Amino acid sequence: MDKTSPSTIDQSSPSDPLAPPPFRPAPLPWWGLFIPKLFTVLREGYGATMFRGDLIAGLTVAVVALPLSMALAIASGTTPDRGLITAVIAGFLISALGGSRFQIGGPTGAFVVIVYDIIHRHGYDGLVIATLIAGVMLIAFGLARLGTYIKYIPYPVITGFTSGIALIIFSSQINDLFGLKIKDAPPEFIDKWHVLLQALPNLDLPTTGVAACTLGLILLARRLRPTWPAFLIGVTGGAVAVWAFQLPVETIGSRFGGIPQTLPAPHLPAVSLEKIRALLPEALTIALLAGIESLLSAVVADGMTGRKHRSNCELVGQGIANVAAGMMGGFCATGAIARTATNIRSGAHSPVAGMIHALALLAFILVAAPLASYLPLASLAATLVVVAWNMSEYQHFRHLLHSPPGDRLMLLTTFGLTVLVDLTVAIQVGVVMAAILFMHRMAHAVEAESGIKLIAEDVNEFADTERTAYEPSAPTTGRNQAATVVYTINGPFFFGVASKVGDVLEQIGKPPKVFIIDMHNVPVIDATATHALQAAIATCHQHGTIVQLRGVRPMPRTVLQDMGLVDGTDVQFVDA
Incomplete structure (x- = not known):
């Protein structure tokens, strides 16, 4: 095969320090997006054929x-x-x-x-x-x-x-x-x-x-x-x-x-x-x-x-x-x-x-x-x-x-x-x-992927130490009350699913000692979801519950901080 053929170039090892970097065309400047194709054709060369x-x-x-x-x-x-x-x-x-x-x-x-x-x-x-x-x-x-x-x-x-x-x-x-x-x-x-x-x-x-x-x-x-x-x-x-x-x-x-x-x-x-x-x-x-x-x-x-x-x-x-x-x-x-x-x-x-x-x-x-x-x-x-x-x-x-x-x-x-x-x-x-249909489908997808885990105070008391919030047998009262609740959100956290955080608190019953919201899989968050989150945090604070936001990505973290959530004051941001 010809050494200069495209297939040979494509097969070069990316880990080889002597291999040339793959060619990537430089992105157009912002004004380049508005250059008519006619000017591009004439610049490339336009002949009789x-x-x-x-x-x-x-x-x-x-x-x-x-x-x-x-x-x-x-x-x-x-x-x-x-x-x-x-x-x-x-x-x-x-x-x-x-x-x-x-x-x-x-x-x-x-x-x-x-x-x-x-x-x-x-x-x-x-x-x-x-x-x-x-x-x-x-x-x-x-x-x-x-x-x-x-x-x-x-x-x-x-x-x-x-x-x-x-x-x-x-x-x-x-x-x-x-x-x-x-x-x-x-x-x-x-x-x-x-x-x-x-x-x-x-x-x-x-x-x-x-x-x-x-x-x-x-x-x-x-x-x-x-x-x-x-x-x-x-x-x-x-x-x-x-x-x-x-x-x-x-x-x-x-x-x-x-x-x-x-x-x-x-x-x-x-x-x-x-x-x-x-x-x-x-x-x-x-x-x-x-x-x-x-x-x-x-x-x-x-x-x-x-x-x-x-x-x-x-x-x-x-x-x-x-x-x-x-x-x-x-x-x-x-x-x-x-x-x-x-x-x-x-x-x-x-x-x-x-x-x-x-x-x-x-x-x-x-x-x-x-x-x-x-x-x-x-x-x-x-x-x-x-x-x-x-x-x-x-x-x-x-x-x-x-x-x-x-x-x-x-x-x-x-x-x-x-x-x-x-x-x-x-x-x-x-x-x-x-x-509306898109929001319904997204809300359903996020709801279907979301869930909570109740971690009991005395593990020896229970054969099953972790239950979902949607199971009727999940412990909610008395000494069976969980010390820590982990609530996981998978998908965009937007106004269509914002009310779910408040619903989780109602399902738990007696507030836990620690409420962890796992946001590793949340790519974006909007103002409505942020407001719902703030309301849930305020409710937890009234009952002495510590709130942790775990694995918050840069974009959602910026939105949360811009809208007033301060690390260590209102909530604890945990990277793990």
Whole structure:
């Protein structure tokens, strides 16, 4: 074997004084966490070969993003040009300033429900304000280095609201899919389906035929040619069918009057404190969704390429992109998992591919926007049906139905609230339920691992000198009273289990001479547990009991001392 091979180096004995120390890359300084990957790529060296790969990948993703951007904008209750503007502005900045080499940004299905709701209640200006606030929040999240933690939202919660969004997107496309010509469908899920089912017998056959043709082409292209742009093929096929047979089908041109061939000038709506307060919950939902989806997309890209993204830099880039998109006439954006995966499969090497994708969409707006007027709305609705099916994650949903009861409850509650109430409420309730479930499980784990030992005064009196506090036969009174009680805590000592110390004192009955709390296995302690501990120590002092804290680790000891527990005065700290 070659002496310079990695396997030979890895097998060198660490105890050999002549062996070189293992290589460990130096950690980045704090500001290094916010260096965009684009600068890293350019610093490493960027050549013609990489540019060719990025060019092909960028153009491929642009072809995929073109119909999706318009379809998602229409489903969100706004005009198709705003979807393209979002893909151009946000897509360019997310790639240029983000922390991932391969991230493709733009409008996504996750935002359809919240955007539609904001426009319905506050108008487009309200959506812009919410997008700007969400962008500022994302920048703050990144600067506060919350990127490491924002992706810790439990999988059942993510699956629940993602599947709920998919069902709502599907429901919103029934009108255009069958040409029902419903002018003002109610936004509530049950009321909307009541209206849709009443109007379903009056479906328009040409519109239904175009939608079926588009859907068939998409599915056929995906099966036979997975690398081809199935969405563009399907939408183009629907447009050709409408033109060839002169079908009386509603198009982008007939409903929206076409797409402008210019980008709008930056614009800020009138902002007031009342509007900010009213839109703050929706803005927080947008920020959380953008952060979660972008970081999930970056994790998927890392898994496909072996690279490592910078989560906090990604959040800052997402925030700047959302602020810019809102000011330029777009709406909220985030990393798109499917488009990012397409980018990687198409041979992308760097963020330049995402920037090319945005520039290609800009070229379409400036040169070929009039062609979009011929696209049938039924074809765009068919593309969103496929998007909704992909978002539904029905296999994961079905798999989670076999998870523990608490996870099932989180999944179904989040799903039900997303569909029937509101996405903001669903996320808030889901996160709170996850926190409560986590605390319950941790409290149960600590309780299960905790116990006390009663050491009798006269050992000869008892055959069994050590009993747990939970045994009915444990001595509690008279001369059987233990001289020393050892109470062991295993696991985090936090507010969920803080009351257990007081419970132990009640179970013991007559206070012992010495009460030892073994904290060897307590990695962390919080203020509530410290307060409960202080109350237990005060109770012991009232009965003349000496309290010892044994094996306290540095972090819990610092907390205890900072909150007033003094060694030798209030309590004895014993290292053994």
